[in-house]
Amino acid sequence: KQWYQRRVAITAGDFSLADGAEEVTLHQVFVRFTNTKTKQNVFFIAQADLKKKYTIDLNFRSAAAKSFGSVGGQYSVDLIVGDATLPQAMVIDVATLNLEIPDSKEPAADLSKQAKPEITHLFRQPEKRPPQAISAVFTGLVLLPALVLLIMWAKLGANISNIQISLSSIGFHGGLLAIIAIYVNFFLGVNMFTTVKCLAGVAVVTFLCGQRLLSSIAAAKKAK
């Protein structure tokens, strides 16, 4: 069969789907053109009008370029019917056509099966850091005020001459030093769980000793 290069609607051959004697509309009705040489498929959806007649509207002049890619040749036409109520979709072979397209092109080469260009992953560049010298200078600069503080405290007459060497005193100050050691360990990489576990025990001891020590100091002050 030959197609005419004009607007053709298959109303001349419109079709209807029948279930027994009754005409039905189904969910999926497609008309498929398959190029017998390149096996390329072109699908058209068939619409049903109110009288339950299906048509596909095929404006061949625009469809030739758009849908068929201007590739002429022999096409087989199938009707594909599918629906929720059908146990299996049906593919009905309707016709075989020879399409003559005026500016027929060769089918485009299929690039999808060839290797794509290679991508090299660009790892994230590390952020810019200040030069080591500046960081070292500022580290020293930050520790300097501590020295100044010690000097000022000495000038003010701060002293520990009032310290009593009792059990609670040793427990309290030792506990504080232990807490500092735990924190230094934490900074050096011990994880939080271990830190908190160690801390729990030491904290209880430090708290009890500290409470005893400070209460005794307060009582001594009151008695004075």
Add this chain to the structure above:
Amino acid sequence: SSGINAEWPLRPGVDVVSRLYNEYNTKTPQKLKIIDAYLGYIMITGVIQFVYCCLVGTFPFNSFLSGFISTVASFVLGVCLRIQSNPQNTAVFKDITVERAFADFIFAHCVLHLVVLNFIG
């Protein structure tokens, strides 16, 4: 000094500052001066950290934040300790002895340093 009338009128600026300095030196108890020295140290450390951040940018922002906030929080805790141990304030803090204030100070510092070390990364 024998009272304001003998020194009136004050030369602005110089006289006020020198008067403030003299009063501070003579009337502040030694313990409060010790705390004040500590507060000054904390503040200078915070300023130096801030200057460093302004110079080289905030790249490990969490580190800068944790260090800076450590100084700010230490300053606040120091101020609290000073307020609560000031003998002039005993009327306000009836039930809080100086020792209790010091214990609170130590405890808050333990929690603060744990959090700071965790955040410093």
